[in-house]
Amino acid sequence: MPGSWPQHELPNLSDNTCKITSPAKRRYNCIAWAAGSDTRNWWPDPVGVGFWPGGVPREVTFNAFLAAYRTLGYEVCANASLEAGLEKIAIFGQLDAAGLLEPTHAALQLESGEWTSKLGPFEDVRHKTLDAVEGPAYGTALFYMARRRAA
Amino acid sequence: MGKNVLTISTTAAATVIWASLVSAPLCFTQQVHEIQADSKTPFCEASPIYDFSTIVDTDIALRIKFETLREEWRNQRGAMSSVTAMSMLRPYQKIIGIGSDAIPLILAELRAEGDDPDQWFWALSIIAEANNLTPPEIAPVHQGDYRAMALAWLDWGRIQGYAR
Numbered sequence: 001m002p003g004s005w006p007q008h009e010l011p012n013l014s015d016n017t018c019k020i021t022s023p024a025k026r027r028y029n030c031i032a033w034a035a036g037s038d039t040r041n042w043w044p045d046p047v048g049v050g051f052w053p054g055g056v057p058r059e060v061t062f063n064a065f066l067a068a069y070r071t072l073g074y075e076v077c078a079n080a081s082l083e084a085g086l087e088k089i090a091i092f093g094q095l096d097a098a099g100l101l102e103p104t105h106a107a108l109q110l111e112s113g114e115w116t117s118k119l120g121p122f123e124d125v126r127h128k129t130l131d132a133v134e135g136p137a138y139g140t141a142l143f144y145m146a147r148r149r150a151a
Numbered sequence: 152m153g154k155n156v157l158t159i160s161t162t163a164a165a166t167v168i169w170a171s172l173v174s175a176p177l178c179f180t181q182q183v184h185e186i187q188a189d190s191k192t193p194f195c196e197a198s199p200i201y202d203f204s205t206i207v208d209t210d211i212a213l214r215i216k217f218e219t220l221r222e223e224w225r226n227q228r229g230a231m232s233s234v235t236a237m238s239m240l241r242p243y244q245k246i247i248g249i250g251s252d253a254i255p256l257i258l259a260e261l262r263a264e265g266d267d268p269d270q271w272f273w274a275l276s277i278i279a280e281a282n283n284l285t286p287p288e289i290a291p292v293h294q295g296d297y298r299a300m301a302l303a304w305l306d307w308g309r310i311q312g313y314a315r
Contacts, residue, residue: 005230043295049272049300104232121269138230
């Protein structure tokens with residue numbers, strides 16, 4: 001196992017599929033990391049623990065997550081393929097205990113076409129494909145968003 | 152009377168030894184061993200400061216419970232990123248269920264975690280509200296910033312008399 005995360009939760013991550021790019025930190029989570037922040041946890045919880053962009057509903061729904069990333073200039077796009085000049089994110093989800101589809105994770109595409117993910121309270125990693133972080137922890141990538149990459 | 156006291160001393164020994172490993176000074180354990188070695192020594196007469204019932208009930212037992220739940224929570228949380236989901240996990244809810252007695256333990260945990268505090272803020276908020284305590288004001292600029300939030304809660308704890 002390359003990192004400190006529970007391997008059974010992310011069974012596709014291995015030395016061949018990812019590279020650890022930070023120490024384990026609880027200071028930021030994947031939603032923040034994909035939004036470009038490593039100093040905060042982003043989450044629309046009702047208690048107000050996590051940061052959430054102003055004006056966006058504090059609810060754990062894909063609509064709220066898409067709206068949150070829209071505040072950063074992202075718009076929904078068709079797929080995760082690398083496109084010149086575009087910076088993409090992927091939002092993962094899976095069914096919760098009540099059978100509702102809910103967001104679980106976000107990954108950010110690098111200029112190389114690889115992806116970067118923060119793994120809960122553990123390390124962040126660079127991974128070649130999105131399916132490297134698919135599995136019991138985060139489900140699968142369901143939505144893609146893109147914005148023009150800063151020069 | 153003396154027999155009863157010695158029984159208490161014997162049953163509490165494992166807990167005291169555990170306590171000595173975790174936090175008590177070495178001499179504390181040594182003195183307990185000396186008391187146990189001399190079974191004729193009435194415990195209360197040997198040293199009135201060793202009130203095991205007090206230590207077990209209020210400090211050690213609660214700390215053991217808290218630390219056990221904390222580890223269970225972290226194990227169950229795994230790689231989860233959802234603040235909501237991790238706060239709904241049973242061990243975390245059990246910590247909330249401890250009530251205001253959990254506040255000093257959580258604040259001590261926050262202090263010990265230093266630069267990288269864990270997500271104790273949901274629990275603190277709910278416990279504070281349930282006990283009619285006003286939680287600290289977290290400025291919007293600090294929302295989600297666990298370091299700033301931990302400092303705010305530690306200040307709050309000092310003002311409320313919870314943080315040692």
